[in-house]
Amino acid sequence: MPNVGREWEQYDEVEVDATPEQVWEAIATGPGYDSWFMGRTELDPGEGGAVRTDLGGYVMESTITEWEPLRRFAFRGDESPDGRFIAFQFFIEGRERSGTTLRLVTNGFLPGDDWEAEFEAMRIGGAMYFATLVAYLTHFAGRTATPITVSAPAVPYAVAVFERLPEALGLAAEPAVGDRTRVAPDGLPEIDGVVDFVNRDAIGIRTHDALYRFVRGFDGPMVVTHHVFAESVDRKEAEQAWRAWLARLSA
Known part of the structure; x- marks a missing residue:
């Protein structure tokens, strides 16, 4: 066949x-x-x-x-x-x-x-x-980022978790490219930047030293896939902090 x-x-x-x-x-x-x-x-x-x-x-x-x-x-x-x-x-x-x-x-x-x-x-x-x-x-051409990739906990209401994301990022319910935000996620550095990408499954925020990407996984939990250009970033510590943030968002 x-x-x-x-x-x-x-x-x-x-x-x-x-x-x-x-x-x-x-x-x-x-x-x-x-x-x-x-x-x-x-x-x-x-x-x-x-x-x-x-x-x-x-x-x-x-x-x-x-x-x-x-x-x-x-x-x-x-x-x-x-x-x-x-x-x-x-x-x-x-x-x-x-x-x-x-x-x-x-x-x-x-x-x-x-x-x-x-x-x-x-x-x-x-x-x-x-x-x-x-x-x-x-x-950021010519610079090198520390990649941060973490998945949210697997929950049966993953779509609802993604719908909570704009508020958690200090944004309107339907964010648009060009919207500004300044938010301090618990346990993480302040995000002070501008929305530079939005579609059905993702929100992107650019700051002076990072590209933050929040993605609704296909038939699965949300994923953050960030690129941090600041110096002296401890990748494991950053991933642990984002994992805890995602767990609180998913609770």
């Missing part, structure tokens, strides 16, 4: 003021990835090398399929027995006067006859990560 599912592709393009070297550093090194993508990433450079992203208990393994420094970088995730995979292609083009054009082509295969909901979640999540990459290149 043939595998039911869907092949899919998504295309994104942006012009940023960062240099091609800064863009390459962001997309083709582990510390660069840690500064905008969720989890922690290690990268073995060169065609045939590996990209390993630890998402907190699950490690996503990928093989580098194209490696042309400052111009092209691509990798493809290991294919599962049911045919599922995801692949990324980045194209870098320096502009004549200054800045860089960055293009991203993402494609893959989702198995099963109920792939639509998962595809929609991936599309929405992909928009957040691309926007976070753009925010990093625009405001």
Whole structure:
């Protein structure tokens, strides 16, 4: 019986003021990835090398399929027995006067006859990560972040927990890009910044030294995936503090 599912592709393009070297550093090194993508990433450079992203208990393994420094970088995730995979292609083009054009082509295969909901979640999540990459290149290019990735407790009312989030962040019930907030979460540093991303499944806040991302997990608990550029950040202590904050939000 043939595998039911869907092949899919998504295309994104942006012009940023960062240099091609800064863009390459962001997309083709582990510390660069840690500064905008969720989890922690290690990268073995060169065609045939590996990209390993630890998402907190699950490690996503990928093989580098194209490696042309400052111009092209691509990798493809290991294919599962049911045919599922995801692949990324980045194209870098320096502009004549200054800045860089960055293009991203993402494609893959989702198995099963109920792939639509998962595809929609991936599309929405992909928009957040691309926007976070753009925010990093625009405001923090050349700097390295400490990645903070923590999941909320698994509860049957996960959607309701996400609906509590705007109030907990000092925002209106329906926040919009450009809204400002200044809130001191219990046990955590003050967040004084601006909403720089919103969609159905995520809220992003940018401060002078961090990119905060709050994500409603697909069919699961909320996840925070932050990138903190302040010096002397203890990642384990920060993750413990955010885990406690999420537990209080979920109670």
